[in-house]
């Protein structure tokens with residue numbers, strides 16, 4: 001049976017075709033998959049590549065297909081209106097790169113034009129004079145691109161020609177333009193085995209970033225119905241640049257929700273794994289077990305080669321620290337919350353245990369304080385009551401009693417483990433990792449940052465940090481510089497949102513309007529320019545007189561989505577507190593809708609997923625309900641310091657509550673419903 005591969009750029013274009021044409025395209029493909037009966041592949045007279053044929057989609061549309069000279073693999077490269085499709089065929093050719101072994105789709109007319117432009121405008125100094133023709137050919141540069149390379153005078157000219165050059169050849173030229181040596185470029189791009197440029201099947205398999213191999217009609221429909229899974233094969237150039245760049249030190253990628261930061265982190269992990277090729281050399285990490293598990297799933301979706309997977313250690317930070325400390329001290333016994341409270345109670349009768357625990361984390365550990373003198377001089381912004389010097393002495397005694405108690409009994413907290421791991425690493429002569437990639441970096445604590453700084457030697461590409469401070473849902477505010485991480489000049493902000501419709505994104509961004517949110521680098525972060533190109537319905541806001549009415553409405557809406565064909569696990573329901581989760585799950589179950597709490601161990605497949613707003617971090621759903629957004633639940637009263645106690649702490653708590661709501665709402669891809677009973681939350685816009 002004939003096999004079909006599709007250029008991923010077409011998959012995006014498919015979404016923009018009108019539904020009639022989409023249907024025709026699918027019919028044509030189904031015929032094609034069924035063996036090709038009834039498909040007419042027509043020769044194109046002026047095509048740049050003699051293997052190109054056109055397929056009739058409907059009266060106005062044509063597809064351009066590369067037919068095989070040997071074998072059974074067809075490549076669908078383009079579907080467009082008749083004239084545009086033919087014009088495309090007159091400009092492009094397909095070849096297998098002799099060094100990288102991948103399929104390249106080259107705009108040969110465009111390359112010629114770019115060469116002529118450069119030659120006409122360029123000065124006498126050519127950018128690649130230091131690289132010989134023979135070296136360029138060895139790197140897989142073909143004759144036409146060689147002429148282009150000889151015309152180039154600066155990096156910008158290479159960047160401008162990105163869409164016209166073959167992808168692998170572009171990578172070579174941009175690498176050289178950025179100062180890599182030909183040997184370094186070779187190591188990045190070359191296949192280890194010799195390339196057979198006639199073997200289209202092997203080349204297509206190697207081009208998984210761009211070409212999607214479809215083996216049957218079901219899989220084809222699957223690809224069409226899940227354009228979101230496309231990130232595996234296609235990255236936007238702005239994402240790819242960040243994922244594949246060489247940085248002289250720590251680098252950071254930020255960007256609003258759904259801009260692909262996690263996707264970039266995963267691609268970066270694969271890229272570095274390919275480069276280092278040493279088991280466990282790359283750490284891909286984040287701050288919770290659940291998020292680390294989803295990074296692991298993502299990496300496995302992206303990387304199929306077992307030896308590459310082995311290069312990447314995917315674990316959450318506390319787990320990594322735990323292992324380092326356990327290696328030195330043996331099995332670690334970690335306090336649970338009740339045990340910690342009991343120890344604080346024992347350590348001092350002068351203060352509440354909650355106060356002491358918070359002071360320890362937010363002042364002592366956060367600032368890395370180790371002496372009373374340092375504590376006497378420490379800033380305590382946002383910590384409520386002022387403490388005189390004498391009062392600090394009393395508090396310090398409590399810390400000492402608490403810490404020595406831990407030491408004496410050989411017990412730990414996650415924080416003391418992290419601090420000890422950092423100490424051990426500072427004393428060690430070798431760090432365990434060559435590269436560290438951190439996702440959801442906005443929620444790491446200062447002691448976790450110090451640990452990460454210590455886990456990898458400082459140098460090129462040491463730390464890669466992905467995060468969005470608008471989505472900070474815990475109280476960790478960190479200045480990267482103060483924890484020894486300098487990303488100056490190596491920060492990129494992604495702007496295109498691939499998850500959420502423009503309507504949901506704009507409304508959600510409104511929740512944070514006027515908030516001054518730091519960028520972890522002693523400046524302010526901004527969502528300006530964050531956009532989505534996909535349009536849909538406005539978010540729906542509904543208030544009710546009773547909780548019963550609210551639940552009934554939510555249940556009916558979920559039923560409606562399911563009736564419309566949305567899979568149950570593509571519906572998420574978020575709320576601020578944990579308590580109402582059971583109530584929502586039961587209400588759905590009573591109406592025959594399978595549902596599960598995200599926190600439960602039960603299988604989640606085939607169920608509507610219900611959880612706290614915090615738990616929604618890292619997830620996404622086609623349809624999202626954010627429920628219980630009343631004035632007495634959002635912001636959560638117990639999580640906000642009263643203004644009368646500490647104005648600064650109150651403002652920060654309120655900001656965090658807004659961010660938590662923002663995170664929940666931006667999990668929605670297509671539909672967002674926000675509900676409340678009684679008076680709506682003051683965090684919601686008035687209308």
Ligand SMILES: Nc1ncnc2c1ncn2[C@@H]1O[C@H](COP(=O)(O)OP(=O)(O)OP(=O)(O)O)[C@@H](O)[C@H]1O
Pocket residue numbers: 227228229230231234235236239255256257258259260261262263264468471497498499617618619620666
């Ligand atoms: N280049 C791309 N092409 C197609 N889909 C993409 C691309 N980049 C990201 N996506 C999709 O967009 C969605 C959001 O991506 P991702 O989770 O990486 O964003 P994020 O910036 O980490 O989000 P958040 O900060 O909100 O958690 C995912 O479904 C992902 O598959």
